[in-house]
Amino acid sequence: MKIPYYPGCTLNTVAKGFDVSARESARALGFEMEELGQWNCCGASFPLSPDNLMGLTAPAKVLASAARMGDAVTTLCSVCYNVLKRTNKALRDDGEKRSVVTGFIEEEYDGSTEVIHFLEVLRDRVGFDRVRESVKRPLGGIRAAAYYGCMLLRPAGEVGIDRHEGPTIMEDLLSVLGCEPVDFPNKIECCGAHLAMTRTDVVERLSGNVLESAVDRGAEVVVTSCPLCQYNLEKSQAKVAERRAGYRHVPVVYFTQLLGIALGQSDEMAGLAENRWDVRPLLEEKGV
């Protein structure tokens, strides 16, 4: 099985570990993620006003490129997923918008491509049972907190890879890998996102709340699907340690990194060294 794959800018650069671990995992599970022949940045934010068609042109080009390769496109970065999925819906539902945008980018696109997140591929096209069977190194019951953030879930009608107020898809995957998923109330709260550039105090507060909430519930590692969330969470740990006595730093990893390790990947493949807080000591401690 081959599925067209859109990496997005960050996965090509600072989050290379996310990209490599995903591709290798796919291979281990018997399918291939075929990178789009031609792609560009998705824009990283969906236009806030409905008549801002300019913002739709970049993701539309990505979708048009994907349509040339197959009937679906998968991605890993939550923000890319959010933008592509919402652009796709906007173009699919509104014929006028579609004709203006495709006319502008001078490419054909009829809105029929399906945008699915890698987690959905694992759940729906591969099946978590098959993943379970392919696990070579069960993760020793690590208490893993699945952090969804907002982009994977909201707006509920347009995006929503799972029940938007109580999703379980990532936890289901983590259980299959041998982790013990930790539920915590802030798992669907925003990390601060783009405010990392202008209002670091807000990011520290929001991401700090997420981390505190997860650690209070006993998490040993926080699992995410978004390079921006990963960055914000890692960066905020210092501030949380300042304000909370007894706060324990936790590694923040991408879900494909844990998936890769469980499927037998090497540390280099999973890109574990690039994370700020090393997860390897924890893995060793649990006998993985």
Next chain:
Amino acid sequence: MARIGVFICQCGNNIESTVDTKSVSEEMEKVPGVVFSCNYKFMCSSPGQEMLKEAIKKHKLDGVVVSACSPHMHEKTFRKACESAGLNPYRCEIANIREQCSWVHHDKTKKTGTVKSNDLTRMTIERLKRNRPLKKINIPVNKRALVIGGGIAGIQAALDIAEGGREVILVEKEPSIGGNMARLSETFPTMDCSQCILTPKMVEAELHERIKIYTYSEVEGLDGYIGNFTVRIRKKAKYVDEELCTGCGECIEKCPFKASSEFELGLNKRKVIYTPFPQAVPNIPVIDAPNCTMIQKGKCGVCAKVCGPKAIDFEQTDEIVEEKVGAVVVATGYELMPNERFGEYGYGRIKDVINGLQFERLASSSGPTGGEIRRPSDGKVPESVVFIQCVGSRDEAKGVSYCSKICCMYTAKHTMLYKHKVHEGQAYVFYMDIRAGGKRYEEFTRRAIEDEGAVYLRGRVSRVYERGGKVVVQGADTLSASQVEIEADMVVLATAIVSRTGADTLAQRLGIGYDRYRFYNEYHPKLRPVETVNAGIYLAGACVGPMDIPESVSMGSAAASKVLALFSADEMAREPIVAGVDKTRCNACWDCLVACPYSAIEKEEVKNRQGETVRWNARVNEGVCQGCGVCVAACRSKVIDLAGYTDEQVYAAISAF
């Protein structure tokens, strides 16, 4: 030859402004069969009616056409007048030249209006010539009533009907009557103890010689028609013999097993053999069979051993009972939208997030905490409680679009109950609006805000979650334009009032209509709020829509008055505008039976003298038929016709056009 009188009404200026009534009356004089024609300012007035009666007598009229307003307004009036003058009322017809003519014309020269009025009147005259002098249909009435639902509305209806001298059968599906009102601690705006005002009525119903109560029972089916219903009631097995049980309670004390209490809404457990609450009527326990080890596995049986009168019977089975009644009052009440629906408030999984009825149980002195407000999670007394209004109500996207009406009032009441019991406690209320429309309601909510120290925040709550043993509430205060985070000890959700689970099934068994929220439909929401379109079936209480106790009680009494009016005569007179089948030509295709929206057509078997079935034909039940005419349209062979609107009459009217 017919002797028809034609009366054209001016209706003051209403008709006269665009119709020249004098000209119409003169034109009608020319129609064959018309022996008298006039126009008058107000036909419906006393002098108008007197004039009508005089004309009937003087000119020996055998038919009357009144061209005036809609038949809905005054057909009854004029038919009564004719009847009192000795003319069969069904030889009087109305031509609507007001709503259907004058009011839709603006031509002040009156040309167009007059021409149309001429046509309408002439058509009616032709139809009237073929009117037969019908007689009202009399059907016998069984003067027993069925009340479905033993809450406050049902109890009130039953008491009023019984006090009116008629027998009532009250069917309740829980082991005791009382409904949701029995769960409440105090009622607004008087702060009466709910059970204290309810239980006297419950006992009165139990002791009343004309009221027969079936508890732990449900209505399985209803057949028949107004005055003549047959109801099938399923008496669920209680495993306790009601005749022998004395209500001593030994069995309950000694039962070793418990299950979650439905009455306490999951806040407490009750024994497997139980009465739902101490004041239960009847005070007869029932065994929760799925959880009883004796019934399931044959082990235990302690209750039977300690029962003095030997009233426990593990062999009991459900029993179907048939009762014959003449009228039905549906008073099945409401439920609350389940907490599990609200993801942002914890999906029902946070123990200290409860709903309004659960808070009532905490506040109630016979509740799981003896009337002390305590957190369900650890039993501590909460120092701060957040109340959230409009949870699920007024929310098209995630809940229901309507307002649940009582939550603003009971939330204010809750803040006061909390304050009275926990003097140092602080209550917060998140609201969108305050709806306090009843008598002394506004003053009640004002008391909560101004005298009792509740903090009212106008804004919605986006999230509720647990942190460090507290419940964190994140909301907005729009009046100060700020975000609010409250670390509370407990949260009470005013969840939406919804129809009961199974409301649609019951409605289908009874044949009554319901809306998209499965609330039952009234005949007319303004003017006929306790009747349904099904003759003989009445409504009372919150099964119709969210309402408070005074309204439920009023509806119960109103329904009772309708029932007593129905029962006031031995026979019921019905309008004879019903369908009739030409049985010699009916070929039993049953299209009419299928088409009839009131299930008024039956299959009739025709036997010869030897008792063999010769053929079948359709028969119209004149007691149920509403005269809609759908069967006439459906019939392939044209053998069914509608009295007063026969095919012949309709063709004649069209030909006169």
